[in-house]
Each structure stands twice: as structure tokens, then as C-alpha cells.
Amino acid sequence: MNLENKQLRELFALANKIGNKRYHKLTHQDFENYRKFDYWRYVNGDYECGTTQESKDWVTENSDGYCPICEQHYSVKGGKSIDHKLPRSQYPWLSMDFQNLWVICRSCNQEKSDMNWYEYEHYIFIHYPDWYPAVKAVRPKSLLHSLKG
Ligand SMILES: [Zn+2]
Numbered sequence: 084m085n086l087e088n089k090q091l092r093e094l095f096a097l098a099n100k101i102g103n104k105r106y107h108k109l110t111h112q113d114f115e116n117y118r119k120f121d122y123w124r125y126v127n128g129d130y131e132c133g134t135t136q137e138s139k140d141w142v143t144e145n146s147d148g149y150c151p152i153c154e155q156h157y158s159v160k161g162g163k164s165i166d167h168k169l170p171r172s173q174y175p176w177l178s179m180d181f182q183n184l185w186v187i188c189r190s191c192n193q194e195k196s197d198m199n200w201y202e203y204e205h206y207i208f209i210h211y212p213d214w215y216p217a218v219k220a221v222r223p224k225s226l227l228h229s230l231k232g
Pocket residue numbers: 150151152153154155160187188189190191192
């Protein structure tokens with residue numbers, strides 16, 4: 084399957100189909116991982132939410148101080164946060180898959196909320212066309228491939 088040549092609408096349909104199928108086969112480990120993320124995550128300045136050194140190191144290694152979406156420094160956008168590209172409300176088994184995690188600013192994270200990735204791309208395309216190339220470039224292609232089975 085070549086995801087590159089698919090239209091956004093087709094990708095939407097595909098992601099929903101795959102997501103629904105997998106959602107009904109959640110395992111005990113999926114739920115464990117889902118909960119593990121709560122202890123692991125790191126939200127800048129919020130030490131109440133259960134941070135670990137491992138997660139802080141990961142954030143440091145995977146961010147350069149600027150949000151990859153809006154390109155603003157995290158400090159002017161309310162800090163940084165770990166976001167699930169494919170939202171864990173819809174893809175709970177990807178809650179601890181590092182390919183699914185990225186560091187974005189809190190403001191962008193709040194705006195993205197629980198949108199399906201393709202809804203999000205669509206949203207950015209409509210509302211922030213200047214940001215669209217950056218968002219499209221980090222489309223979680225290999226994750227979508229991995230969902231096929
Ligand atoms: Zn941002």
C-alpha cells in the first residue's frame with residue numbers, strides 16, 4: 084500500500100477502519116501501557132503529573148526548544164508537552180509507542196486535542212496553511228503501515 088499517493092479523504096477512511104478493528108482487540112498489555120504513559124509523561128513545569136528522569140531525557144533528546152508546528156519557542160506558548168500523534172483515546176495501544184510521540188507546545192496540543200491525525204491535517208490545512216507542510220512532513224506513516232495487520 085502506498086500511503087503517499089492517497090488523498091486525505093481516503094487516508095481518513097483507512098485510519099478509521101484500521102483503528103476500529105484494532106480497538107476491539109485491545110489486550111491487557113495495551114491497558115498497562117496506556118496507564119504507564121501517565122507516570123512517564125513530562126509536561127514542562129508541571130511536576131504534579133508524575134514525571135520520570137527517563138521521560139525528561141526523552142523530551143530533551145526529541146525537542147530543540149521550538150514547537151515543530153507553530154515554530155514558536157515553547158516558553159512563549161505555555162511550555163512543552165508530549166503529544167500522541169494518533170490520539171490515545173482512539174489508539175490506546177500506541178500510548179507508549181515512541182514513534183507516536185512528539186514534543187509540541189501546550190497551545191498546539193490543546194488545539195489538536197483528540198483529533199484523528201487526518202482530521203488534524205485537514206484542520207491545519209484550512210486554518211493555518213503556512214503550518215501545513217511541517218505537519219504533513221511528520222505524518223506518522225510507519226505507524227499507519229504497522230496498523231494494517
Ligand atoms: Zn505550537
